[in-house]
Amino acid sequence: MNHNSQPTQDLRKYASEKASRFTESVIREMSRIATAHKAINLAQGFPDFPASDEIKEAAVKAILENHNQYAITWGTKSLRDAIAKKNKRDYNLDIDPEKQITVCCGSTEGMVATLLATINPGDEVIIFQPFYENYGPDAILCGATPKYVQLHPPTFSFNQEELIAAFSERTRAIIINTPNNPTGKVFNREELDLIAKLCIQYDVLAITDEIYEHIIYDEIKHIPLSTLPGMADRTITINSISKTYSVTGWRIGYVIASPEISQSIRKMHDFLTVGAAAPLQEAAAHAMGFAATYYEKLVDFYSHRRDFMLKELAAIGFECIRPDGAYYIMADIASFGWKNDIDFARYLAEKVGVAVVPGSSFYQENANDKHRFIRFCFCKQLATLEAAVERLQKLR
Structure with a gap:
């Protein structure tokens, strides 16, 4: 059967009411945007280095x-x-x-x-x-x-x-x-x-x-x-x-x-x-039977990357919040004059070459601070983070 010969229909009517109440993952979307624009992906939280x-x-x-x-x-x-x-x-x-x-x-x-x-x-x-x-x-x-x-x-x-x-x-x-x-x-x-x-x-x-x-x-x-x-x-x-x-x-x-x-x-x-x-x-x-030294090295590994990114992002002009755990940094974008985090995140990916996650994806619709932050992940090789910082220095 040639499906192209069928009358045009609006198949969106078949989407469930539940499916209409939320969007696709913004994090995964930013990864796709990063690929399309050859941006360094500091959006999705996956390592770019090998497992043990x-x-x-x-x-x-x-x-x-x-x-x-x-x-x-x-x-x-x-x-x-x-x-x-x-x-x-x-x-x-x-x-x-x-x-x-x-x-x-x-x-x-x-x-x-x-x-x-x-x-x-x-x-x-x-x-x-x-x-x-x-x-x-x-x-x-x-x-x-x-x-x-x-x-x-x-x-x-x-x-x-x-x-x-x-x-x-x-x-x-x-x-x-x-x-x-x-x-x-x-x-x-x-x-x-x-x-x-x-x-x-x-x-x-x-x-x-x-x-x-x-x-x-x-x-x-x-x-x-x-x-x-x-x-x-x-x-x-x-x-x-x-x-x-x-x-x-x-x-x-x-x-x-x-x-x-x-x-x-x-x-x-x-x-x-x-x-x-x-x-x-x-x-x-x-x-799960790894020795305690594995977990100690893990913390040292990410501590170094956290401290590097906090220092470099602050020098560029971001107001960063120091994380106590995980491998993300929330950064206030107010000093750059952007009022919409989504627009800023797209600008960073498309023009600067670094993909991040707009903070609004982590908030409900009417929340305070909804458009105030973007999220950087630092679970990357140090060379990756250094390359991202070099690109971000265009913002100075």
């Missing part, structure tokens, strides 16, 4: 040893055991690998599976903003209403009264991302204590995204919310090997929850993706 030989060799070994068929839907036993052992080692958490861990196709799928498993249409989900751009659409896909609480620069702390006011009888869950993307904020004990108190008071689930747990600077400590009194069973922890082991393309994430909640998450995961790549799960299990 040891984790790559473990993946090759797993393939050659024929770990190439379906794994158990909720994760290979070796990986679940390794996740449980790592959490005992790092946080003294006792987790049952048979009943409390679900391995997913990245933390992105882990978040969707978790929300589908726990949220009902009409529920409210509290989300701190600026937020990782997936959280709002994820809540909408579940039929929930996102309720946003502002993180205020320059510390990106929340106002206690604003958070308290966000909780109600309709609140089903709160999403906490610490260390935070895009701000680099690490939630402190006082902030987590208040969140825990409110979750217990209103019988609310806490869903924590802790993917940057090992990328923290200046001797600051990551505190898993699940370690706080009364929070072990009501916290759902989402994590991934992507950032810690520099394998963002492997898509190996996991969710830790109580046995009862894990049952629901596993059902959702099963029908979303069936399972994550079997040989890569074996390699991930091996990586």
